[in-house]
Amino acid sequence: MPSENPLKILIVDDEPLARARLRELLGDIAVQLPSAVVGEAVNGLAALDFLRENPVDVVLADIRMPGMDGIELAGHLGALAKPPAIIFTTAYDNYAVQAFDLNAVDYLLKPVRAQRLLTALHKVAAAPPLNPELLGSIGQAVRGSGRTHLSCQERGRLLLVPVAEVLYFKADLKYVTARTIEREYLLDEALTHLENEYAERFIRLHRAVLVARSALAGFEKAAGDDAEAYGWALLRGVPEKLPVSRRQWAPAKALVKSA
Known part of the structure; x- marks a missing residue:
């Protein structure tokens, strides 16, 4: 690789010593492969903020980090206009096979060695796309829960939606709307996938609606001639009512009574 075109690298790790170690190693191999560390980040959220x-x-990313881990970060990279390649760094060798299943360029076991880093960086040009189907399942295995954020494109920019702030998901044609107190976001997600990923946080009210358990305030029966719903769910903090199917009416009401 010509020296006038060094690899632009972002280091993502919550440990300052680990970031410093990677900087030092990149300097050691600069003759064989020129690079420039253009930024550092302490977790996936800070990394995405920088990459916008x-x-x-x-991206050299640790797998285990607070706020947003490396696996979840990898899932959001594909939404960027120019997705970078990702190389995982980790102290846990049990993630190695998973990293390759995802089609990550490579994984580096800590303490990282210069020759292994050089070998990994040489693979960047031929890196395949990440495997999105495995990102969710492997991420849940790493953190024991679903993604902390969902991503969407709006006017050419990547936006992150904190799952903890979502009141409900509503499917409409090929998109899903995520509603927070402040606004709505259009997601390229499948409602069934969201239901499986966040089974402990959201429940189904209707074939097209998932609602956060904590957002439910009460219910009211629909008018007899209302073809859209058997009943309506009332929410905390927003005026909208959500349709409830006949099948989900009793389970949803029981959930509110037991809260």
Whole structure:
């Protein structure tokens, strides 16, 4: 690789010593493979904030990090205009096979060695796309829960939606709307996938609606001639009512009574 075109690298790790170690190693191999560390981040959220304005060629990301881990970060990278390649770093060798299942460029076991880093970076040009079907399941295995954020494109920009702030998901044609107190977001997600990923946080009210358990305030029966719903769910913090199917009416009401 010519020296005038060094690899632009973002280092993502919550441990300052680990970031410093990677910087040092990149300096050690600079003759064989020129690179420039253009930024550092302490977790996936900070990394995505940086990447919105600063495209890079490679992300060196730890797998276990607070706030947003490396696996979830990898899932959001595909929504960027120019997705960078990702190389995972980890102290846990049991993630190695999973990293390759995802089609990550490579994984580096800590403490990272210069030659292994060089080998991994040489693979960047031929890196295949990440495997999105495995990202969710492997991420849940890493953190024991679903993604902390969902991503969407709005006017050419990547937006992150904190799952903890979502009141409900509503399917409409090929998109799903996520509603928070402040606003709505259009997601390219499947409602059934969201239902499986967040089974402990959301329940189904209707074939097209999932609602956060904590958002339910009460219910009212629909008018006899209302073809859209058997009943309506009332929510905390927003005026909208959500349709409840006959099948979900009793389970949903029982949930509110037991809260």
